[in-house]
Amino acid sequence: MKIIAVGRNYADHAKELNNSVPDSPVIFLKPDTAVLKDNKPFYLPDFSEEIHHEIEIVIKISKEGKHISPKFALNYYEEIGLGIDFTARDIQQKHKEKGLPWELAKAFDHSAPISRFVKKSDFIDLYQIQFRLDINGKTKQAGNTKDMIFSFEQLIAFISQYITLKKGDLIFTGTPAGVGKVAIGDKLTGYLENEKLLDFEIK
Numbered sequence: 659m660k661i662i663a664v665g666r667n668y669a670d671h672a673k674e675l676n677n678s679v680p681d682s683p684v685i686f687l688k689p690d691t692a693v694l695k696d697n698k699p700f701y702l703p704d705f706s707e708e709i710h711h712e713i714e715i716v717i718k719i720s721k722e723g724k725h726i727s728p729k730f731a732l733n734y735y736e737e738i739g740l741g742i743d744f745t746a747r748d749i750q751q752k753h754k755e756k757g758l759p760w761e762l763a764k765a766f767d768h769s770a771p772i773s774r775f776v777k778k779s780d781f782i783d784l785y786q787i788q789f790r791l792d793i794n795g796k797t798k799q800a801g802n803t804k805d806m807i808f809s810f811e812q813l814i815a816f817i818s819q820y821i822t823l824k825k826g827d828l829i830f831t832g833t834p835a836g837v838g839k840v841a842i843g844d845k846l847t848g849y850l851e852n853e854k855l856l857d858f859e860i861k
């Protein structure tokens with residue numbers, strides 16, 4: 659499986675990092691070794707002084723497809739969950755300044771904690787879903803899928819023009835504003851609507 663992540667899909671987050679709002683999705687990959695499951699703790703790596711949290715809704719691809727049209731994209735995922743796109747912001751900043759790729763800032767081991775997945779049919783409207791990240795009981799990021807620049811279907815259609823999507827692939831669909839640094843001892847809890855799906859510690 660592979661993880662495809664989308665940068666700058668919420669305008670308020672693009673602005674907080676002084677990035678322009680894109681005309682087409684900004685895409686990057688994380689390898690399968692980035693996955694961290696079952697609310698296991700995340701160990702801060704020693705190569706970065708600034709690991710940022712980015713809470714995101716994750717969609718799980720349910721069947722293989724390429725050149726998927728937006729009209730049929732809804733048929734290519736059945737479940738959604740939450741993930742954290744951990745980002746070494748100090749490394750990313752240096753690489754952005756030099757015009758270098760972001761992999762070292764985004765694709766490192768365990769940089770993609772994911773929750774269990776829930777059926778998309780449990781939601782009345784996929785574009786009215788609230789989600790949030792609390793750290794030590796305080797809300798740090800809160801988003802609503804109505805604010806996405808590119809919808810789940812548009813993302814699936816766009817990505818599958820370039821990259822064949824396979825069953826089990828995950829798409830991280832972008833983070834709302836409020837990203838920030840995590841520290842040892844922080845307790846991260848992620849909610850999809852009011853259901854707590856993520857609950858783990860930084861060590």
Ligand code: ZN
Binds near residue numbers: 665714743830
């Ligand atoms: Zn992200």
